[in-house]
Amino acid sequence: MAIPDRVTLYYSPRTRASGIRVLLEELGAPFELHTLNMAKGEQREPGYLAINPLGKVPAIRHGDAVVTEQSAIYIYLSDAFPDAGLTPAIGDPDRGAFLRWIVFYSSCFEPALIDKSMGREPPPATRSAYGDYDKVISAIQSNLSTQAFMAGDRLTAADLLWGGALNLMTRFGLVPKTPVFDAYIEKIISRPSFGKVAEEDEIMAAAHEEEAAGSA
Ligand SMILES: N[C@@H](CCC(=O)N[C@@H](CS)C(=O)NCC(=O)O)C(=O)O
Numbered sequence: 001m002a003i004p005d006r007v008t009l010y011y012s013p014r015t016r017a018s019g020i021r022v023l024l025e026e027l028g029a030p031f032e033l034h035t036l037n038m039a040k041g042e043q044r045e046p047g048y049l050a051i052n053p054l055g056k057v058p059a060i061r062h063g064d065a066v067v068t069e070q071s072a073i074y075i076y077l078s079d080a081f082p083d084a085g086l087t088p089a090i091g092d093p094d095r096g097a098f099l100r101w102i103v104f105y106s107s108c109f110e111p112a113l114i115d116k117s118m119g120r121e122p123p124p125a126t127r128s129a130y131g132d133y134d135k136v137i138s139a140i141q142s143n144l145s146t147q148a149f150m151a152g153d154r155l156t157a158a159d160l161l162w163g164g165a166l167n168l169m170t171r172f173g174l175v176p177k178t179p180v181f182d183a184y185i186e187k188i189i190s191r192p193s194f195g196k197v198a199e200e201d202e203i204m205a206a207a208h209e210e211e212a213a214g215s216a
Contacts, residue, residue, distance in 0.1 A: 007031040007077065010051060010059040012038045013201035013208065016070050017058035019164045023074060023157055025193040027081040035204070039212035070161070071106040075099065078157035086157045097151040101143070101158045105165065112136040113174050137175060140166075144184050155188075163188020 007024060011017045011033040024031045036042040036057060044055045052059045052068045059068040060077070067076045078087040088094035108130035115122055115133070122128040130136050140162075143150060150158040167185045169175040188194070 005063040008034050008061040010034050010036060010048065010057050010061075012036050012043065012057050013204040015057055018197050018201055019161060020058040020060070020070065020073055020077070021197045022164065022193045023077055023160050025196065026086060026157075026160060026191070027077060027084045029077065029081045037208045037211060039208045040215065069106065071102050074102050074157050074161050086155065086160075088151060088156060094152040094154075094156070098156050098158050101150040102161060104139075105161055108136050109140070109165070113169060117172075117174055141178065141180050144180050148187075159188050160193075164194065 007029055009017060009020055009024065009031055011021065012035070015038070021031075021033070036048060042048065043057060049055055051061070051066055054068070056068070058070055058073055059066065060073055062076070062080065065076075067073050078084075081087075082089065088098045112122070112130045112133045122130065122132050125131055147153055149155050150162050163185055166175055166181055167189050170177050170181060170185065175181065
């Protein structure tokens with residue numbers, strides 16, 4: 001499937017949208033940024049709420065398709081630009097693990113970490129979508145103990161999501177630093193795409209703050 005249209009990424013620096021920018025770089029996809037200055041609250045202006053009524057980034061537009069929610073965006077974009085080899089195709093034995101771990105990120109990992117960071121007890125096990133925090137961390141670690149990447153023996157878009165997230169969350173102390181996590185994080189975030197986006201994010205974030213201070 002080849003879709004020639006350029007992707008528009010609704011973007012704020014140092015957010016979940018940064019991971020999508022890394023993904024677009026790695027996919028070699030043509031894209032442009034539609035930047036929102038969160039320091040000025042632009043994500044809550046009507047123009048953007050028409051794209052994502054929740055007022056959150058990332059979101060993308062690709063042709064007539066608008067996609068919000070980072071897990072959906074990782075899957076959508078890596079399917080739309082398969083030539084980079086970061087996407088197990090339908091029928092590939094790694095496809096199930098690829099989908100599983102991208103969705104696990106949003107449906108289990110983030111809720112578990114948010115509850116933990118807020119000091120909230122999870123609901124009783126049978127009513128908790130993620131079980132408990134320890135089970136979530138242990139599932140990820142076990143997966144990475146038996147194979148080099150989240151969906152098997154080769155890098156996929158799922159690793160761009162997980163490498164960036166585990167890096168941030170170990171730094172925040174919300175995920176334990178272990179030899180398995182450390183080695184995996186280093187393998188993923190040492191890719192030039194991460195350095196490029198982080199560097200450009202710093203510059204953009206500083207400009208946004210200055211602009212917001214100037215208009216206050
Ligand atoms: N469920 C969304 C969460 C997105 C999200 O929380 N984005 C943050 C930035 S990392 C945001 O846009 N915050 C702006 C705000 O709440 O005003 C996803 O997975 O894409």
